Amino acid sequence: MNAELDQYPPVDNPGSPLPELEVEGHRSEGRFEHVLRAGHFAVTSEIAPPDSADAEQVYERARLFDGVCDAINATDGSGANCHMSSVAVCALLSHVGYSPILQISCRDKNRIAIQGDVLGAAAMGVCNVLALSGDDVSAGDHPEAKPVFDLDSVSLLTTIKTMRDESRFLSGRKLDKAPRVFAGSTINPFVPPVESRVRQLHKKINAGAEFIQTQYCFDMPVMREMMQRAVDMGLTEKAYILAGVGTLASAKTARWLRSNVPGVHIPDEIIARLEGAKNQKAEGQKICVELMQQCKEIEGISGVHVMAYRQEQFVAQMVEESGVLDGRRAWAPSDL
Amino acid sequence: MYRLRRFATRHARAYEVVYNASSPLILRLLRGLNKVFGTRLDTPITWLEAKAKGALFDCQMCGNCVLSSTGMTCPMNCPKTIRNGPCGGVRANGNCEVKPDMKCVWVEAWSGSQRMKHSQEIELVQFAPNHQHKGSSAWIRLSKENAQAKLKSSSSSEAQQ
Numbered sequence: 196m197n198a199e200l201d202q203y204p205p206v207d208n209p210g211s212p213l214p215e216l217e218v219e220g221h222r223s224e225g226r227f228e229h230v231l232r233a234g235h236f237a238v239t240s241e242i243a244p245p246d247s248a249d250a251e252q253v254y255e256r257a258r259l260f261d262g263v264c265d266a267i268n269a270t271d272g273s274g275a276n277c278h279m280s281s282v283a284v285c286a287l288l289s290h291v292g293y294s295p296i297l298q299i300s301c302r303d304k305n306r307i308a309i310q311g312d313v314l315g316a317a318a319m320g321v322c323n324v325l326a327l328s329g330d331d332v333s334a335g336d337h338p339e340a341k342p343v344f345d346l347d348s349v350s351l352l353t354t355i356k357t358m359r360d361e362s363r364f365l366s367g368r369k370l371d372k373a374p375r376v377f378a379g380s381t382i383n384p385f386v387p388p389v390e391s392r393v394r395q396l397h398k399k400i401n402a403g404a405e406f407i408q409t410q411y412c413f414d415m416p417v418m419r420e421m422m423q424r425a426v427d428m429g430l431t432e433k434a435y436i437l438a439g440v441g442t443l444a445s446a447k448t449a450r451w452l453r454s455n456v457p458g459v460h461i462p463d464e465i466i467a468r469l470e471g472a473k474n475q476k477a478e479g480q481k482i483c484v485e486l487m488q489q490c491k492e493i494e495g496i497s498g499v500h501v502m503a504y505r506q507e508q509f510v511a512q513m514v515e516e517s518g519v520l521d522g523r524r525a526w527a528p529s530d531l
Numbered sequence: 532m533y534r535l536r537r538f539a540t541r542h543a544r545a546y547e548v549v550y551n552a553s554s555p556l557i558l559r560l561l562r563g564l565n566k567v568f569g570t571r572l573d574t575p576i577t578w579l580e581a582k583a584k585g586a587l588f589d590c591q592m593c594g595n596c597v598l599s600s601t602g603m604t605c606p607m608n609c610p611k612t613i614r615n616g617p618c619g620g621v622r623a624n625g626n627c628e629v630k631p632d633m634k635c636v637w638v639e640a641w642s643g644s645q646r647m648k649h650s651q652e653i654e655l656v657q658f659a660p661n662h663q664h665k666g667s668s669a670w671i672r673l674s675k676e677n678a679q680a681k682l683k684s685s686s687s688s689e690a691q692q
């Protein structure tokens with residue numbers, strides 16, 4: 196199917212980003228960037244870092260995505276809840292050859308800590324970074340914490356770009372070796388008005404985002420409209436857009452998500468469809484498969500990001516069923 | 532104050548005109564005052580700026596004013612102090628995810644910017660503020676920077692001659 200991607204060189208050093216692919220014009224040596232630039236439809240998913248000091252738990256969660264995910268996001272205190280750090284999760288994953296995406300939220304760290312993390316992560320083989328503003332502390336399990344928000348996601352992208360392309364810190368101090376990372380950010384296509392969404396997408400791309408993972412897309416007409424505008428503005432030439440898709444365990448979960456997680460937009464038809472189904476969980480997965488297939492048909496969309504919190508074990512099956520990988524097997528360390 | 536702030540956004544065009552016209556005047560006045568009084572007036576000027584911009588824009592005196600590129604909405608009122616917003620959590624009704632009773636600062640900013648002549652300014656990337664300037668007067672800083680820039684350009688043109 197794609198010989199170039201399937202024939203990775205054998206591994207000598209398990210600590211390096213496996214396998215290293217130095218390609219001219221690439222920002223990083225990572226596979227995720229490689230898959231996108233090679234024109235494949237990419238699939239990513241995310242790991243909820245464990246509440247544990249056990250590395251094996253990280254690997255257990257990652258293995259669920261073997262063969263179907265080109266990269267795995269490690270969330271950074273998502274929902275402002277405390278878990279194992281995303282840098283640590285990414286280091287563990289890189290160590291055995293996975294291709295993780297380091298999520299950096301601006302909520303917990305100032306520019307000094309963040310720049311240090313970018314360098315450290317790159318040194319440990321992390322090739323992808325996702326810049327986020329982050330949920331407010333009030334949403335999580337430590338509402339009494341001090342919110343930092345020294346940077347915002349766009350300033351963070353500027354920071355990463357400065358370090359990578361100019362080989363210096365924000366202060367101007369030189370780096371001996373610049374972090375070679377592929378930088379991305381997120382967008383929520385469902386914040387009205389659509390016009391402002393596209394312009395913000397543009398702003399993030401200007402700041403240095405080369406891949407974008409969107410918030411949950413359940414409303415295809417809105418998604419199509421935004422993508423149409425993005426294509427018209429030439430934005431999809433500058434960044435790869437991965438549409439966020441998710442599974443809903445039941446109509447009740449969907450309603451809860453819609454009213455309790457700001458920014459999540461679920462149309463009534465989807466909820467009605469879940470409610471009418473005999474097996475709501477299976478129906479939720481079926482919807483997710485259909486969404487992936489629909490996203491693949493939209494011009495300008497380069498992949499999907501599957502969010503299946505607490506349903507991670509079904510991701511592989513759903514991706515296979517959808518056929519979005521066109522028979523390609525995403526590389527995993529178990530293939531060695 | 533919140534009502535006045537929203538008023539500023541709704542009348543962003545008028546505010547823009549007044550702001551753009553008065554800013555150079557204020558800066559010139561400050562340069563003059565600085566020549567005569569040195570830095571002795573800095574404290575009362577800072578107080579005045581805090582009161583004036585506080586009343587009009589709910590200004591938080593971050594000392595890195597970007598009002599003209601944020602639809603005349605002070606981004607420091609965003610609970611996450613986002614300068615290139617909004618975040619992904621804006622509610623369906625346009626309100627803030629953190630403060631459900633407040634309109635998202637950035638939804639306001641976009642609508643304010645649409646009414647402004649220089650509406651495209653909102654698309655400029657605004658880097659995070661310099662926290663050393665917090666609580667200080669953006670007016671005084673700008674007037675000093677302007678004076679320095681003038682000095683530089685005049686000395687460099689002299690050098691050219």
Ligand code: SF4
Nearest residue numbers: 609618627628635636
């Ligand atoms: S919803 Fe708007 S005001 Fe609230 S935190 Fe997000 S960007 Fe800031």
